[in-house]
Amino acid sequence: MNQVNRMISGFFWIALFLAVVLLPVCLLLVAPTPSGRPFWLEFSLALGFFGMTQIAVQFVLIARFKSLTAPYGIDVILQLHRHLALVALAVILLHPLIILIDNPSRLKLLNPLSGNWASRFALVSVLCLLILAGTSLFREKLKLNYEYWRFSHLVFAVLAIVSAQLHVFLAGLYTNSWWKQAIWITATSAMLALVLHLRLIKPAWQRGRQPWHISEVRPERGETWTLVLEADRHAGMEFLPGQFAWLKLGGAFTLKEHPFSFSSSAGSRTRLEFGIKALGDFTSTIKDVEPGTAAYLDGPHGAFCIDRYPAVGYVFIAGGIGITPMLSFLRSMADRKDPRPILLFYADRNWEDLAFREELELLKNRLDLNLVFVLEEPPDDWQGEQGKINSEILERHLPEELIHRNFFVCGPAPMMNAVQDALLEFGVSKTSIHLERFNLA
Ligand SMILES: Cc1cc2nc3c(=O)[nH]c(=O)nc-3n(C[C@H](O)[C@H](O)[C@H](O)COP(=O)(O)OP(=O)(O)OC[C@H]3O[C@@H](n4cnc5c(N)ncnc54)[C@H](O)[C@@H]3O)c2cc1C
Known part of the structure; x- marks a missing residue:
């Protein structure tokens, strides 16, 4: 997909997203609608529907559809998922808050014993959403194993959406015609079908067709x-x-x-x-x-690809295992007999632990490649760069003409942040700096 197609496709998905999250609110306005209720109550219902649709959209965002992730990169989509889910939760929490402010006697609905089934399912849904947000924001602090967290994330997300849907049906407002009910049932079924696709159909296809x-x-x-x-x-x-x-x-x-x-x-x-x-x-x-x-x-x-960003030359900056995508760049460029100049900074603790260093030296014979190794704990006779990669080290080796180069950076987060700041300070444009962070979760 070229840059123009990516832009068109990017705009298309944003427009579709806006249309989908606003659709339920528009449906609320189509007759038959309940009448004579105060504005704030209606407004809170609209917020509830708006928030719930946003939660439903999250199932699509995390489904790893390539046509959706290609224009932005999957890391951007996962970031978006995190932010949108929190916005949706805030919007959903406003729904009961406004209802309670409008009539404090409804407080009894928060008690599962004194409430009705509609309010009970609402409570379950909100509780699941709060657990989802809490365990995601504080997963590392809570020392939650990644796999358990991922599994529980799926279970609570399904519970949250199904309970919300039951709440909407039992509350009965705005689902009082067969076609409105059909729309909601179809939407919820589609979300559940997505989960089945991701967990059962796709793995079955991988086993049968792409082992x-x-x-x-x-x-x-x-x-x-x-x-x-x-x-x-x-x-x-x-x-x-x-x-x-x-x-x-x-x-x-x-x-x-x-x-x-x-x-x-x-x-x-x-x-x-x-x-x-x-x-x-x-x-x-x-x-x-x-x-x-x-x-x-x-x-x-992923969007961390040299082929996506053609340039007259490249600067690759790797820390530790962040060398792996760079290795793919170099091996591919060597196979393609690519003549463009490349400068690789590669930082690690010591000389003995520098993975793939022998092969990198050999690649110099097949590419216009300059290597700068940066060691934190260099051997006594080390003549090269030492310490952590910083603006001084970069400045000593970067070519004068930076403007036409593209920069690819992958390594520990502090290194990536320091390198990005330094490059921006040297006048490199933000669109020429590409970062791959190894912590998607
Ligand atoms: C785009 C990308 C490319 C990567 N490429 C490489 C590579 O080429 N070589 C390499 O060695 N590492 C790579 N990693 C990192 C690698 O995925 C993690 O080190 C590995 O998943 C950690 O799993 P663990 O069980 O060994 O570590 P753990 O100690 O159990 O987990 C450490 C942390 O890694 C993250 N993590 C764990 N499991 C997963 C998972 N299934 N998915 C996402 N994050 C997880 C969590 O934040 C967790 O807290 C890459 C990561 C990303 C996001």
């Missing part, structure tokens, strides 16, 4: 392993250098699914590589994966 197996687990420097996947009798996966995929090992239906950048050349579709650093529960098990293990991929995803 992979592990052909090699290669140790690299710095507690890193290269996982090599080979396609089982299918055409493989076409991706752009810099993109990533969600990887499942063993079973297609497992909830254990982790995102990793392709580290291999985009020229090879049936033999893919991922460079994985042992940093946690799942990544520490990679070294023990047996060749022959079944693997499933959901991808390619």
